[in-house]
Each structure stands twice: as C-alpha cells, then as structure tokens.
Amino acid sequence: MEVAPPKGRSxxxxxxxxxxxxxxxxxxxxxxxxxxxxxxxxxxxxxxxAILGRDYDSNVARRQQLEAQLGVGDSIVSRYVDWxxxxxxGDFGTxxxxxxxxxxxxxxxxxxxxxxxxxxxxxxxxxxxxxxxxSAHYRRKRPDTVIQTILLALAGVPEFVxxxxxxxxxxxxxxNVLPAVTLVAPGASPWDEPKGxxxxxxTLVVAVTPYVSRIVRATLLEVLxxxxxxxxxxxxxxxxxxxxxxxxxxxxxxxxxxIALQLAWLAGGVVLVETLFSYPGVGKQLVDAxxxxxxPVVQALSMIIAxxxxxxxxxxxxxxxxxxxxxxxxxxx
Amino acid sequence: MTTTTSxxxxxxRRTAGLVIEGLGVSLTGSHVDVVDDIDLVLKxxxxxxxxxxxxxxxxxxxxxxxxxxxxGAEISSGKVVLEDRDVxxxxxxxxRKLRGEEIAYVPQDPASALxxxxxxxxxxxxxxxLRGIGxxxxxxxxxxxxxxxVGLPSDDEFLRRYAHQLSGGxxxxxxxxxxxxxxxxxxxxxxxxxxxxxTTQKMVLDTMAELCRTYGVSALYVxxxxxxxxNIADRVAVMYAxxxxxxxPRDTIFANPSHxxxxxxxxxxxxxxxxxxxxxxxxxxxxxxxxPDGCRFNDRCAFVxxxxxxxxxxxxxxxxEHEVRxxxxxxxxxxxxxxxxxxxxxxxxxxxVILSVEGLNVFYGRKQVVHDVTFDLAxxxxxxxxxxxxxxxxxxxxxxxGLHKEWTGSLTFEGRELARSxxxxxxxxxxxxxxxxxxxxxxxxxxxxxxxxxKRPMELFGLAKGKEATDRVVELMGQVALGPQxxxxxxxxxxxxxRQRVAIARALAAEPDVMICDEITSALDVSVQGSIVELxxxxxxxxxxxxxxxxxxxxxxxxxxxxxxxLQAGSVVESGPVATVMDTPREEYTRTLLSNSPRID
Ligand SMILES: Nc1ncnc2c1ncn2[C@@H]1O[C@H](COP(=O)(O)OP(=O)(O)OP(=O)(O)O)[C@@H](O)[C@H]1O
Ligand code: SF4
Ligand SMILES: [Mg+2]
Numbered sequence: 001m002e003v004a005p006p007k008g009r010s011x012x013x014x015x016x017x018x019x020x021x022x023x024x025x026x027x028x029x030x031x032x033x034x035x036x037x038x039x040x041x042x043x044x045x046x047x048x049x050a051i052l053g054r055d056y057d058s059n060v061a062r063r064q065q066l067e068a069q070l071g072v073g074d075s076i077v078s079r080y081v082d083w084x085x086x087x088x089x090g091d092f093g094t095x096x097x098x099x100x101x102x103x104x105x106x107x108x109x110x111x112x113x114x115x116x117x118x119x120x121x122x123x124x125x126x127x128x129x130x131x132x133x134x135s136a137h138y139r140r141k142r143p144d145t146v147i148q149t150i151l152l153a154l155a156g157v158p159e160f161v162x163x164x165x166x167x168x169x170x171x172x173x174x175x176n177v178l179p180a181v182t183l184v185a186p187g188a189s190p191w192d193e194p195k196g197x198x199x200x201x202x203t204l205v206v207a208v209t210p211y212v213s214r215i216v217r218a219t220l221l222e223v224l225x226x227x228x229x230x231x232x233x234x235x236x237x238x239x240x241x242x243x244x245x246x247x248x249x250x251x252x253x254x255x256x257x258x259i260a261l262q263l264a265w266l267a268g269g270v271v272l273v274e275t276l277f278s279y280p281g282v283g284k285q286l287v288d289a290x291x292x293x294x295x296p297v298v299q300a301l302s303m304i305i306a307x308x309x310x311x312x313x314x315x316x317x318x319x320x321x322x323x324x325x326x327x328x329x330x331x332x333x
Numbered sequence: 334m335t336t337t338t339s340x341x342x343x344x345x346r347r348t349a350g351l352v353i354e355g356l357g358v359s360l361t362g363s364h365v366d367v368v369d370d371i372d373l374v375l376k377x378x379x380x381x382x383x384x385x386x387x388x389x390x391x392x393x394x395x396x397x398x399x400x401x402x403x404x405g406a407e408i409s410s411g412k413v414v415l416e417d418r419d420v421x422x423x424x425x426x427x428x429r430k431l432r433g434e435e436i437a438y439v440p441q442d443p444a445s446a447l448x449x450x451x452x453x454x455x456x457x458x459x460x461x462x463l464r465g466i467g468x469x470x471x472x473x474x475x476x477x478x479x480x481x482x483v484g485l486p487s488d489d490e491f492l493r494r495y496a497h498q499l500s501g502g503x504x505x506x507x508x509x510x511x512x513x514x515x516x517x518x519x520x521x522x523x524x525x526x527x528x529x530x531x532t533t534q535k536m537v538l539d540t541m542a543e544l545c546r547t548y549g550v551s552a553l554y555v556x557x558x559x560x561x562x563x564n565i566a567d568r569v570a571v572m573y574a575x576x577x578x579x580x581x582p583r584d585t586i587f588a589n590p591s592h593x594x595x596x597x598x599x600x601x602x603x604x605x606x607x608x609x610x611x612x613x614x615x616x617x618x619x620x621x622x623x624x625p626d627g628c629r630f631n632d633r634c635a636f637v638x639x640x641x642x643x644x645x646x647x648x649x650x651x652x653x654e655h656e657v658r659x660x661x662x663x664x665x666x667x668x669x670x671x672x673x674x675x676x677x678x679x680x681x682x683x684x685x686v687i688l689s690v691e692g693l694n695v696f697y698g699r700k701q702v703v704h705d706v707t708f709d710l711a712x713x714x715x716x717x718x719x720x721x722x723x724x725x726x727x728x729x730x731x732x733x734x735g736l737h738k739e740w741t742g743s744l745t746f747e748g749r750e751l752a753r754s755x756x757x758x759x760x761x762x763x764x765x766x767x768x769x770x771x772x773x774x775x776x777x778x779x780x781x782x783x784x785x786x787x788k789r790p791m792e793l794f795g796l797a798k799g800k801e802a803t804d805r806v807v808e809l810m811g812q813v814a815l816g817p818q819x820x821x822x823x824x825x826x827x828x829x830x831x832r833q834r835v836a837i838a839r840a841l842a843a844e845p846d847v848m849i850c851d852e853i854t855s856a857l858d859v860s861v862q863g864s865i866v867e868l869x870x871x872x873x874x875x876x877x878x879x880x881x882x883x884x885x886x887x888x889x890x891x892x893x894x895x896x897x898x899x900l901q902a903g904s905v906v907e908s909g910p911v912a913t914v915m916d917t918p919r920e921e922y923t924r925t926l927l928s929n930s931p932r933i934d
Pocket of ligand 1: 360367385386387388389390391392393394402403404405406441557619620621
C-alpha cells in the first residue's frame with residue numbers, strides 16, 4: 001500500500017522527457033496546420049487572376065511578375081517546400097498587395113493584437129475568479145442568482161452588440177468620454193493613446209468573462225462540498241482562508257483550461273472587435289488580406305494564430321500539471 | 334521542573350466534558366427534523382460510541398457539536414455546553430476559535446478528507462499558523478511529534494507528501510494527528526476506520542484510545558458497527574431515525590440490550606468464536622420526513638403492537654444510566670448473545686471438488702503479486718480468501734473469474750482446464766461462473782431499470798426471453814428480498830444494500846454453479862451485511878451454489894465459510910476448515926489477524 005514518494009533528482013529527467021514529447025507534438029501539429037493552411041490558400045483559385053481581375057489580360061507585364069513571385073508554374077509540392085523553408089527561416093514572403101516583406105508588415109499588427117489580448121486577459125482572469133468566488137460564497141442565495149442571471153444574459157449577447165452598446169454609452173450620446181475608434185498615427189502604437197484601448201478591451205472582457213466565471217463557480221461549488229473543505233471548516237479555518245487556500249487551489253485547474261480555450265479564441269476571434277473599433281490588429285489585417293487576395297499575408301497570419309493557439313494550450317497543460325500534485329508526482333516518479 | 338509540570342498536565346488535565354441538551358437539526362426552510370431530542374453527556378476522558386445504520390443521523394449529531402451543519406440543514410434547537418458555554422449560541426468568531434482548539438473532528442472518509450493540493454506537513458500546522466500559535470519551528474516540531482504519536486514517520490520527506498501518496502490507514506492517522514495537535518478537550522470521530530483492514534483499524538483505534546487517555550479528552554465515536562464500539566467505548570448510544578433509541582454503559586448494552594433495534598443490530602453481527610445464522614433487519618432506515626408516526630421503528634420491529642403505531646415512546650430510564658425508547662421495554666424477554674449461533678461448518682464433510690486452483694502466480698506487468706497459490710472449492714461450499722489490504726485477495730479472485738489474464742498456473746473447473754481470460758472461455762463456462770463486485774454503486778448502470786439489469790444475463794446466455802424472462806426476474810427479486818414494485822425502478826434510486834441485492838440477482842439470473850464475491854458487504858451497514866449473508870446461505874443450501882468469498886472480516890468468515898485461506902503478501906500462509914484455523918491457528922500471522930479483529934463475544 002505504501003506509495004513511492006516523488007523522486008527528487010531523477011524527476012528532472014522525467015520532466016525533460018515529458019516536455020520534449022509535448023514540444024514534439026506541438027511542432028507536429030504546427031506542421032499539419034501548415035499543410036492545411038497551404039492547401040486551403042492554394043485551393044482559393046488562381047490568385048493572379050483574382051488579384052488582377054479585369055487587368056489579367058491587358059497588363060501582361062504585371063501578370064508575369066506576379067506569376068514569377070508566386071511560382072505559379074512550379075508544382076504545388078515544390079511551392080509548399082519553398083514556403084515552409086521560408087517559414088522555418090522566419091521569412092514569410094512578400095506581400096502581393098504592396099511588395100513589402102510580410103514579416104515587417106505584420107509584426108506591428110501582431111504586437112497590437114497580443115497587447116489587446118493580454119490586457120483583456122489581465123483584466124478578465126481576476127475579474128472572473130472574483131465573481132466566481134463571490135457567487136460561490138452566496139451559493140443559491142440572492143446575490144448568486146443575480147450574478148448568474150447577468151452572466152447568462154451576457155454570454156448570450158454577441159460581442160459586436162456588446163461593442164456597439166459600449167460605444168453608444170461611452171462615446172456618443174450618454175457620456176462621450178471614450179473614443180469610439182482607435183486612431184493610430186503612422187509609426188505609433190495603439191497604447192500610446194490608452195483611452196482608445198478601453199472600449200476594445202472592455203468588449204473582449206465582457207465577451208469572455210461569463211464563460212470563465214461560470215465554469216470556475218461550478219468547480220468551486222463542487223470543491224466547497226468536498227470532505228476536505230468540510231474538514232477545514234470544522235478545523236476552525238476562517239471562511240475566507242477556506243475559500244482562498246482550500247477551495248480555490250483545487251478549482252484553479254479547470255479554470256486554467258477554460259481560460260486557455262478562451263484566450264485561444266481571443267487570438268483568432270478578435271476580428272469583429274478589431275473591425276468594430278478599427279483597431280490595427282491581426283483580425284483587421286486578416287480581413288483586408290483576404291479581401292485583397294494577398295495570399296502570403298493570409299498564410300502568415302493563419303500560421304501565427306495557429307501558433308498562439310498551440311502555445312497557449314501547451315502552457316495551460318503545463319500549468320495544470322504543475323498545480324495538480326497527483327499529476328505532477330506521476331510524471332516525476 | 335518543566336518536565337514535572339508537563340507530566341502532571343498530562344496526567345491530571347481535567348476537562349469538564351460536554352453536555353448535549355435537546356439538540357435538533359432540521360432541513361432548512363422546513364420543519365422536517367433530521368435529528369431531534371438528542372440528550373447526551375460526554376464525561377471527561379470518556380469515549381461514547383454513537384451507533385446506527387446509515388442515514389440514522391450520526392454524522393449530523395457529530396458535526397452539531399462543532400455548531401456545524403451541512404448545506405441544506407440547520408441546527409434548530411438545543412444546547413451543546415462546554416465548560417459553561419453553549420457552543421450553539423456563541424458568536425461566530427468564538428465558534429471558529431473553539432473548533433479545532435477545543436473540539437476537534439476526524440472525518441468519515443479517509444480518502445477524501447485531506448486537501449489533495451496541500452502537503453501533509455502544511456495541513457498539519459495550518460491551524461496553528463493561522464492562529465499564530467508558537468513559532469514556525471515549534472509548530473513543525475509539534476507536527477513531527479504528532480505524527481510519531483500516531484505511529485507515522487515524521488521526517489521531511491513524509492511531511493512533504495501529498496494525500497495521494499499515503500495509504501488509507503496513513504491518511505486516517507494523519508487526520509487523527511491533525512485533530513490532536515491543538516490538544517482539544519473533545520473529539521468527534523466519524524467512522525474513522527471505514528474501509529480500513531483490521532490491522533490498520535486496530536492501530537487507529539488503539540492510537541485514539543491512547544491519546545484520549547493521555548490527554549483526558551472526551552470522544553464521540555460514530556460508527557455503524559457495534560463490534561467496533563465494543564472494544565473502545567465506555568458508553569454506547571444507539572441511534573435510529575434521528576433519535577437516540579437506547580443509551581447505556583457498554584457492558585449493559587451488550588449484556589442486556591433492551592431496545593428491539595439494538596437487539597436486531599446485535600443479531601446481525603458475526604462472532605469470531607462461533608458461527609451464527611446472521612439476520613438482517615427488514616426494510617431500511619426512513620429518511621427525514623418519511624418517518625412513521627408513533628415509534629419510528631414500528632415498521633421494522635419484530636415486537637410491534639398497535640400502541641406503537643400511534644403513541645410516541647419517550648426515552649425512559651430503566652436502570653441507572655440505562656435509557657430506552659420503547660413502549661414494550663421489559664415485556665420482550667431477555668436477550669442472549671448466543672441466540673442464533675449454529676454449529677460451525679463440519680470439517681469432515683465429504684467434498685466434491687468443482688473448481689481447483691494450482692500454483693497460481695499473478696503479475697501486474699513485471700511485478701508478481703501472487704505467489705504459487707493452491708486451493709480448491711467443492712460443490713455447495715463457501716471458501717473464504719482472507720487477508721489485509723494489498724495481500725492479493727481481489728487479484729486472485731479476478732484471475733479465477735477471468736477478469737485479469739496475466740497469470741500462470743492451472744485452473745480446472747469440473748476437471749477441465751479453463752482459459753486465462755473470460756473472453757477465451759466458452760459461453761457455458763462464463764455462465765456457470767459469476768462475479769460480484771465490491772462496490773454496488775459502480776457495478777450497476779444507474780440509468781437502467783432493475784428489470785433490464787437482471788434480464789440481461791438471461792438474454793445473453795439465451796436462458797429466457799420476453800414474458801418468461803420477466804417472470805424469472807420477479808422470482809429472482811423475491812429470492813433476494815426485493816419487492817416486484819421495484820421492477821421498473823432505476824438503479825440510481827436504490828440504497829447500497831438494495832443495489833448489492835440486484836447485483837446478486839443478476840448473477841443468479843445466469844444460473845451459476847460458482848459465484849465469486851469480492852468484499853460484497855464491506856461498503857454496507859452491518860445490518861444489511863446480515864441480510865445479504867442470510868440470503869447467500871439460503872442460496873447455497875437450496876441450490877448448492879459454491880462461493881469464493883473475498884473479505885478482510887474474519888468474524889464474517891466464521892459464519893459464512895466452510896474453509897478459509899489466509900493470505901499474506903500474495904501467498905497462502907494458512908488454510909483449512911474455518912473452525913480449525915480460527916480455534917487453533919498455527920501461524921503467528923493468523924493469530925495477529927484474529928487478535929486485531931473487533932469482537933463482541
Ligand atoms: N443537509 C442535508 N440536506 C438534506 N438531507 C440531509 C442533510 N443532512 C442530512 N440529511 C439526511 O438526514 C439523514 C441523516 O444523515 P446523516 O449523514 O447524519 O446520517 P449518518 O447516520 O451519518 O449516515 P452514514 O452512516 O451513511 O454516514 C439522511 O437521510 C440524510 O440524507
Ligand atoms: S415501541 Fe413498539 S415498535 Fe417501537 S421498538 Fe418498542 S416494541 Fe418496537
Ligand atoms: Mg455519517
């Protein structure tokens with residue numbers, strides 16, 4: 001019946017192995033994504049014809065230049081290998097729309113979106129956990145019911161409606177204190193004008209918090225009913241400490257899992273919000289690129305979004321394991 | 334000088350005990366009582382056993398002493414007086430301070446009682462740390478001393494463990510050490526030994542008794558098993574349907590039980606010294622709100638008269654310190670511990686071997702857990718496999734049943750060699766050998782109806798179909814004492830004992846010749862265990878079914894089995910007819926098991 005204790009030293013090697021396996025898996029996923037992204041964009045039809053439209057027949061020189069740039073004559077396999085080789089070297093190719101390297105063109109938008117998402121996460125995580133704790137504390141009493149009703153309603157509202165409502169309240173008739181669109185001077189960043197960030201961040205927070213909060217509350221309630229929480233109370237531990245130390249610690253892992261899902265969703269799903277506020281981010285750029293048939297930009301952005309997805313999930317898994325002693329000791333022994 | 338003070342503190346420390354007066358707990362927002370009219374005194378240094386079937390309200394009383402009730406219920410009346418203070422009317426802050434420091438609690442289920450995310454060492458000192466008692470060194474030292482007191486290692490490595498890295502008995506002892514650390518005056522222990530094997534149970538009980546004696550602590554010990562209480566309690570309170578039915582000094586309760594319920598409970602307990610015809614108590618404990626008028630026990634009582642259905646009996650003193658809640662106390666004759674004893678199984682009975690196991694070695698991966706085990710089973714015979722947890726009982730029975738296939742050796746059924754896994758055996762062989770699992774809550778699909786569950790083997794083995802099958806189901810349900818009205822109940826509606834009966838009926842539906850029963854009563858109340866044993870004995874006599882009965886309860890073995898195999902660490906250390914092995918054990922290990930078993934005889 002004795003269970004072996006975690007082994008101190010050899011644990012390091014076990015962790016290395018685990019991490020290596022997960023990283024390998026992440027790379028494999030990324031590679032599969034690259035195949036899918038490439039095939040999908042290649043299947044969009046002849047990009048040259050799409051770009052030139054009526055000019056396709058008249059502007060022969062431009063046509064030939066584009067065909068050379070896209071390697072239209074080559075087989076699809078060799079085009080894929082070229083493109084993947086570039087990706088690995090960090091070269092995303094050249095934009096069809098303005099002949100600039102894709103890398104420099106998207107770096108600032110990627111940064112803008114990351115900042116938007118991270119800011120939203122920083123606000124959302126404590127807010128969601130806080131709401132969940134208050135709600136769980138008043139389980140099935142008035143404050144809990146009120147909070148749950150509001151969250152349920154919010155979860156049902158599409159984010160563009162939230163955004164429009166926020167705009168209506170804060171930047172038009174009622175208060176007019178915050179800008180409705182993000183105006184960014186060339187070469188500047190959106191956060192140079194913090195006021196402009198408020199509404200986009202708020203919209204995302206409102207869109208995501210209800211989900212996270214409801215899951216964390218459900219987990220918290222389950223944990224609060226457990227024998228060890230009962231014992232902690234009977235031991236005379238004050239309620240706030242019971243909540244923070246005994247309950248929250250065991251509810252955090254499912255919380256991390258939803259947060260990861262939601263963050264990954266944010267990384268790709270900010271399109272609407274960015275468009276709504278003219279926020280110069282990935283979403284807006286992706287929409288523009290698709291509209292312009294700028295294949296290399298679409299490919300690059302898709303890969304980056306997929307990458308973020310994978311990294312977020314990897315980090316979430318790692319954190320979950322680190323925070324679950326049973327899983328953690330299972331790896332190191 | 335200091336030594337003397339602490340010495341004398343240990344020896345002389347006097348507590349005032351605890352007085353419970355008119356305690357009632359009801360469901361929130363209704364007048365439905367979970368427990369009511371509880372009067373009980375815990376004298377200083379005394380251990381009081383609180384005994385009753387599942388659902389009788391023992392835990393509810395236990396946690397009320399700490400002014401705590403589970404969500405959905407609230408303490409509605411009464412007093413709990415500790416040193417002139419009523420715990421129930423103290424302000425919140427003081428109640429919290431009192432919990433742990435003056436009244437401590439050891440919870441029911443060892444597996445779930447410690448926080449899985451906090452290291453043992455930290456959980457042990459958590460309370461002292463929060464209250465700022467001592468320095469971090471003195472707290473750590475106290476934690477180490479506490480662990481040593483309960484017989485656990487106290488090194489850093491152990492303190493750094495999590496609950497999942499401990500065995501059930503270790504967790505329970507950590508919980509005990511944690512409760513004792515602040516040196517409380519009163520201790521509430523809620524079935525702290527459920528699910529532990531006898532050796533560990535004995536260790537936990539001895540530790541508790543020792544600590545209570547050393548520190549003059551009064552304890553309320555909650556359990557469903559009177560046999561456990563017989564060994565440790567000074568006084569016993571028997572609870573039924575939310576009230577105390579009988580209360581008295583231990584020896585009185587066991588020598589002269591005066592309430593029909595107490596007697597019924599005692600009749601369901603197996604003895605170590607002699608086989609008994611065990612009896613269950615028909616029906617089950619009514620839940621709050623469904624309790625009958627008059628005497629709450631009237632629908633299950635063997636002595637019921639008309640008056641019992643209308644008039645509520647009061648708790649009356651029948652002798653000094655002995656109180657009974659029954660109209661007919663004194664009219665129902667005396668009770669004798671030897672009622673129901675029957676001759677032990679005859680060791681010289683001719684045996685017609687049906688199943689034999691030879692040189693069985695079982696592996697999990699590369700690890701060998703069972704070593705060269707040989708035994709056989711005759712027609713209409715029960716053979717018990719006994720041992721501590723981890724001794725390989727279940728592994729052997731699973732290998733025989735074909736549920737585990739990593740084994741070598743030979744298994745013959747009526748002279749034919751059986752294949753290793755059930756899947757390779759013929760349908761006929763599978764039908765004739767049925768397995769019943771330990772946990773009735775896991776082994777039945779909660780969404781199927783009883784009819785569907787019991788019918789399935791008949792359809793599977795082509796024994797009966799349609800109307801005929803339904804008739805068979807009703808008949809089988811009758812045999813396991815379930816009414817036909819339950820035919821369309823879903824399994825989720827049944828109590829543990831009822832589920833286990835359904836599992837037995839399902840096994841019987843296949844018309845087996847051999848049943849393998851793996852700890853089938855260990856999750857159940859002793860009263861339910863009694864009725865299941867009664868049922869199995871009937872089946873054995875009527876149908877000549879053979880059984881391989883896995884258990885860690887030696888007293889139960891005496892009443893149910895003809896032969897016993899004692900296992901230690903995967904090997905048989907002693908085997909033979911039950912009466913021979915238990916009356917004249919040859920091995921030291923068998924003697925230890927016997928002396929660790931709780932007994933009332
Ligand atoms: N908070 C509650 N809400 C609803 N019912 C409750 C509550 N607390 C207890 N009960 C009911 O009251 C009865 C007594 O419960 P309690 O847990 O005290 O029994 P017990 O004797 O400890 O049983 P066991 O041996 O199974 O632990 C049960 O029928 C239970 O379902
Ligand atoms: S009062 Fe009647 S029903 Fe109740 S225990 Fe006594 S005899 Fe049985
Ligand atoms: Mg209980």
